[in-house]
Amino acid sequence: MKRVQQSDRDDTVDLGPHSRVLEAVARVGTASTRTEFTEAACRELYELVPGRWTGFEELELDTGRSTVTTWPAQSPTWHESYVDLHGRHGAEHPMMRRMFDGDAGQVVTWGDVGMIDQFTSTTLYTEFYAQHGITDQLAIRLPSATGVVATMTVCRGGSTFDASDRQVAELWRPQVANLRELFAWRERAHVASALAELGVGWKAAVVDDSGLVLAATAAASLIGDSIGATIRPGRSLAGTRLWSHVTANRGSDDVYRIESAYGGVDAQARKDHLGRWRLLMRPVAHHASIPDRPSATDIVGLSVEDQESVLEAIGSIGRAETLEEFARAACRELHRLVPGIWASYNETNLLTARTAAYVWPERDPEWFDQNVRTFARFADQSPLVRHISDEGESDVRTLLELDPDHAFEQTDLYREYYAPLGVRSQAAFGLPAPSGVVIALVVNRDGAEFTRRDRRVMEELRLHLSNIYRMVAAYERSRGMSTAVESDGWETILIADDGTVIESTPTAEEVGRRIGTGLRVGDSLRGTALWEQPEPGEQWWSVKRVPATSLEVEDDAFDASLTVNPVGPHVLLLRPAHTATVESAMHLGLTRRQAEVALLIVDGATNVQIARRLGISPGTARKHVEAVLAVLGVPSRAAAAVAVMRSR
Numbered sequence: 001m002k003r004v005q006q007s008d009r010d011d012t013v014d015l016g017p018h019s020r021v022l023e024a025v026a027r028v029g030t031a032s033t034r035t036e037f038t039e040a041a042c043r044e045l046y047e048l049v050p051g052r053w054t055g056f057e058e059l060e061l062d063t064g065r066s067t068v069t070t071w072p073a074q075s076p077t078w079h080e081s082y083v084d085l086h087g088r089h090g091a092e093h094p095m096m097r098r099m100f101d102g103d104a105g106q107v108v109t110w111g112d113v114g115m116i117d118q119f120t121s122t123t124l125y126t127e128f129y130a131q132h133g134i135t136d137q138l139a140i141r142l143p144s145a146t147g148v149v150a151t152m153t154v155c156r157g158g159s160t161f162d163a164s165d166r167q168v169a170e171l172w173r174p175q176v177a178n179l180r181e182l183f184a185w186r187e188r189a190h191v192a193s194a195l196a197e198l199g200v201g202w203k204a205a206v207v208d209d210s211g212l213v214l215a216a217t218a219a220a221s222l223i224g225d226s227i228g229a230t231i232r233p234g235r236s237l238a239g240t241r242l243w244s245h246v247t248a249n250r251g252s253d254d255v256y257r258i259e260s261a262y263g264g265v266d267a268q269a270r271k272d273h274l275g276r277w278r279l280l281m282r283p284v285a286h287h288a289s290i291p292d293r294p295s296a297t298d299i300v301g302l303s304v305e306d307q308e309s310v311l312e313a314i315g316s317i318g319r320a321e322t323l324e325e326f327a328r329a330a331c332r333e334l335h336r337l338v339p340g341i342w343a344s345y346n347e348t349n350l351l352t353a354r355t356a357a358y359v360w361p362e363r364d365p366e367w368f369d370q371n372v373r374t375f376a377r378f379a380d381q382s383p384l385v386r387h388i389s390d391e392g393e394s395d396v397r398t399l400l401e402l403d404p405d406h407a408f409e410q411t412d413l414y415r416e417y418y419a420p421l422g423v424r425s426q427a428a429f430g431l432p433a434p435s436g437v438v439i440a441l442v443v444n445r446d447g448a449e450f451t452r453r454d455r456r457v458m459e460e461l462r463l464h465l466s467n468i469y470r471m472v473a474a475y476e477r478s479r480g481m482s483t484a485v486e487s488d489g490w491e492t493i494l495i496a497d498d499g500t501v502i503e504s505t506p507t508a509e510e511v512g513r514r515i516g517t518g519l520r521v522g523d524s525l526r527g528t529a530l531w532e533q534p535e536p537g538e539q540w541w542s543v544k545r546v547p548a549t550s551l552e553v554e555d556d557a558f559d560a561s562l563t564v565n566p567v568g569p570h571v572l573l574l575r576p577a578h579t580a581t582v583e584s585a586m587h588l589g590l591t592r593r594q595a596e597v598a599l600l601i602v603d604g605a606t607n608v609q610i611a612r613r614l615g616i617s618p619g620t621a622r623k624h625v626e627a628v629l630a631v632l633g634v635p636s637r638a639a640a641a642v643a644v645m646r647s648r
Contacts, residue, residue: 017048017164018307021171022460024048025314028176029467034183035069041152041176042071048172049165051156052134059149081128089124095139107169109138109161133157140169142177152176171311178318182471202268205231205279207246211238214276222434223281227258227265230435231279242267246277302456309337310457314464324358326472330441330465331360337461338454340445341423348379348438350389355379371417378413379438388430388438393466396458398450399426422446427454429462431469441465490561493519494569499526502569511558511574519574530560530572580644588643589631597624598632602641 024044031037038056046054056069066083074082090096094113110116119125129137134155144150154161203223205216216224216231224231229240237243245256246269258265268280302310313333320326327345335343344359355376357368379385383402388394399408408414418424424447433439443450443458491511494503501523512519517528525531561573580602585595593614600610611621625637632643 016304016307017168017171018304018311019302020048021168021175022307022311024172025175025179025311026463028179029464031183037179037183038069039071041179042069045152045154045172045176046071048168049138049154049161051138051154052132053155055151055153055155057151057153058144059151085124085128089122089127092119092122092124094119095137107138107140107166107173109166110136111160129155136160138165138169140173140176142173142180150180174315175311175318178315178468182318182468182475202280202282205281207237207277207279209277211236211243213237220279220281223265223283224435228435242279245269246279302453302460306337306453306457310460313337313461314468317465318468320468320472321475323472323476326469327358328360331358334441334443334458334461335360337457338427338443338450340443341421342444344442344444346375346438346440346442347433348376348385348440349436350380350385350438351436353377353379371421374417375413378411378417381408381411381413383408384426384428384440384442385438388428388440392430393432394430396427396429396455396462398428398455400449425449427458429458431466432473439469490573490575493572493574495525495531495572496569499524499531501525508574511576515558525572530562530574576645585644590628594624594628594631597621598628598640598644601625601628601637602644604641 024047028037028040028044031040042054042056053070053072053074057066059066066087068079068082070079086093094116095108095110110119120130132155134157136156136159138154138156138161140152142150142152154165203220205220205224206214208214213231213233213235215233221231224242227240227242229237229242231237237246241258245258245267255266255268258267266282270278270280313336316333317326317329320329331343331345342359342361342363344357346355346357348355353376355372357372357375380389384397384399387397387402409419421444423444425445426442427450428440428442431439431441441462443454491505491508492503493501493505493508496502501519501521504519504521508519512523517523517525517530557576559573559575563571563573580599582592582595582599585598586592588598590598596614597610600613605613607618607621607625610616610625611618614621616624629635629637629640632640634640634643
């Protein structure tokens with residue numbers, strides 16, 4: 001057992017498996033992409049359970065395609081041999097057969113399968129495992145999509161795996177499974193954001209020579225928030241890093257990079273003949289290097305029981321798929337680990353004095369109506385809120401630490417909110433948030449102060465919750481974007497870097513048959529009008545939007561739009577072109593007048609515009625729209641437009 005010297009004690013403590021797994025999970029969570037995640041997961045498992053190498057493999061059962069990441073990184077020849085032999089002789093591997101058929105949560109070694117004698121006489125063993133001197137293998141199956149088997153493996157030579165190795169693997173499995181899902185969500189969020197992208201990703205704002213924002217798109221405002229610059233009409237950029245770059249590079253067309261906690265932003269400033277600046281900005285991926293290893297003293301103050309509890313909490317919170325689920329699970333687990341009157345998750349906009357909150361133990365709606373509004377009105381009086389607002393993603397702080405003289409007790413917030421509820425002490429930390437918004441997790445107590453153990457538990461949680469929050473927030477944004485794309489009638493097809501279809505829909509497959517292009521999973525789009533790949537070196541670091549095309553096939557017409565990402569997956573959008581007629585709309589059960597209204601809905605007309613086009617009153621137009629939605633049985637104008645476009 002590894003022993004380390006604790007920084008604030010004279011004795012030594014054992015750095016046990018729970019502590020080592022916690023440290024490893026924290027490092028893996030700092031990855032920025034799914035590729036970085038798989039590399040980090042292999043590297044950390046290699047440190048936890050040493051061997052010849054560790055591997056992370058995803059196998060598509062239908063196609064037999066396999067992607068393998070290893071640590072230490074193996075040569076191209078090794079990978080070619082591995083993929084070829086396992087593709088041709090994988091059925092000979094008894095452990096793999098058990099992993100495919102068994103529980104997704106299993107940790108399996110060669111000793112578990114009881115068929116080693118038969119395996120050692122197979123082609124797969126003699127031509128691969130024996131060649132590399134492998135005498136035992138440990139495998140962890142991870143939850144994955146239907147038709148895909150994802151595993152992490154450790155291969156050893158000269159020794160076998162013991163009970164301590166299995167214990168570490170069992171602790172490791174649920175944490176890396178959650179992180180894998182979160183990074184998959186982040187990748188989907190990246191793809192979804194590409195769907196909504198216009199041009200080459202640049203967003204614009206107009207600023208006068210003093211730094212005052214004259215105009216800005218909503219997307220530019222969001223980019224500004226990520227680097228601490230409020231890019232909204234009427235606000236000034238003076239004093240921000242963005243404006244410092246502009247003034248330092250006056251007249252230059254150079255693109256410069258501004259790094260932030262959320263990634264990076266490329267910016268360019270061009271001055272027009274009227275003396276106004278046109279700011280062009282676009283977000284760029286954050287490429288994290290291998291993180292420094294945290295010191296063991298960061299968490300050695302936790303007992304083994306606390307380490308187990310923190311791991312359990314991370315696993316529970318990491319299963320959240322929405323921000324509401326994240327808030328509920330985070331409060332519940334925080335209250336379990338650091339008890340108090342209640343634990344709360346708060347999102348507070350200091351500019352508008354609005355707060356959204358979730359508390360555990362749960363309270364009835366009357367409690368919220370009575371208390372949360374009071375907190376929102378005076379939130380800026382809280383020392384903890386002010387600290388998190390200034391620091392952003394802050395570490396753990398207590399009310400006593402920030403207000404040792406108890407001056408806070410003279411404020412309206414304390415008299416009208418804290419005192420009536422019996423709150424005398426607090427500990428809190430901040431989560432990632434846009435400019436002007438404070439997001440915090442808080443434990444409220446009746447005067448009992450927080451121990452060193454309480455703070456260390458909260459700090460250990462904070463490291464992981466910040467990563468989980470980013471992923472869940474990205475996933476929630478991606479779902480909203482995907483829903484918007486689907487409601488507008490688009491079918492989404494994902495394409496690998498070599499032009500192979502890797503994800504499709506039944507409707508897209510039918511469209512493919514009608515236009516003579518295979519759009520089933522496994523089909524290739526190379527050489528078709530739907531596929532265009534950037535030339536080597538052509539803006540390889542950025543997303544490229546290929547101009548939309550229209551395909552005419554007999555009496556059918558289709559719109560297609562392709563977004564090419566740096567290394568895939570690439571996104572193809574396809575939908576029937578809008579050629580619906582009054583007669584085709586009437587086939588849906590609409591009257592002639594309702595069909596005329598429906599076609600105007602497809603064109604995006606408002607009720608006033610419909611009234612003007614048809615020579616009727618806006619009130620009558622509104623009634624016609626309501627009737628169209630009722631006849632079609634759809635909840636929205638967007639859904640009605642899709643139904644009409646498909647009526648050809």
